Amino acid sequence: MNWIILFxxxxxxxxxxxxxxxxxxxxxxxxxxDSYGHMIFGFCWAFILLYWxxxxxxxxxxxxxxxxxxxxxxxxxxxxxxxVWENYEFGIWDSLIQPAYPYLPKAQKGSxxxxxxxxxxxxxxxxxxxxxxxxxxxxxxxxxxxxxEEMREEMIKRNKLSVDEINSLQTEHRRFVxxxxxxxxxxxxxxx
Numbered sequence: 570m571n572w573i574i575l576f577x578x579x580x581x582x583x584x585x586x587x588x589x590x591x592x593x594x595x596x597x598x599x600x601x602x603d604s605y606g607h608m609i610f611g612f613c614w615a616f617i618l619l620y621w622x623x624x625x626x627x628x629x630x631x632x633x634x635x636x637x638x639x640x641x642x643x644x645x646x647x648x649x650x651x652x653v654w655e656n657y658e659f660g661i662w663d664s665l666i667q668p669a670y671p672y673l674p675k676a677q678k679g680s681x682x683x684x685x686x687x688x689x690x691x692x693x694x695x696x697x698x699x700x701x702x703x704x705x706x707x708x709x710x711x712x713x714x715x716x717x718e719e720m721r722e723e724m725i726k727r728n729k730l731s732v733d734e735i736n737s738l739q740t741e742h743r744r745f746v747x748x749x750x751x752x753x754x755x756x757x758x759x760x761x
Contacts, residue, residue, distance in 0.1 A: 594678075604686070604689050615693070615694040635702065654686075659677050
């Protein structure tokens, strides 16, 4: 599946980057093409991150409330869009590459274009997570799995006990460290 994700992203970058990147005025066909690219990116990457959470973070996926996971995925998609793509467009393409090769199109029309790109991506990620939540609720109502839900609740209780144990050990260790620091501090200042 990761190979499919990789090739899908390469195709996406080819279509919306290499082939389709052009300087566009607001509300033109080229601008909407770019906007649809941002929406497709947000929608697909929300499901990619959901797949990775289920595949590689299964113990976390089982325990975490699904609305929290949906919010984390939406924030992650928005961060990827903002920190990676928009920074590349503005910080690398428009600041370094395009000025050196003036025949290439500019990537950004300014702050409003950047904000709309981020908003389109985030809105699509929100829509993807709404679809996922509705699908999950439908499946739970239509085909409930009581055994899995009981095991999930039992797992959460066991993990809570483990977390409480770890917290108490960390608290004891912090007290030990504070005592050692205090002893060292007093030793250093008593010698002077």
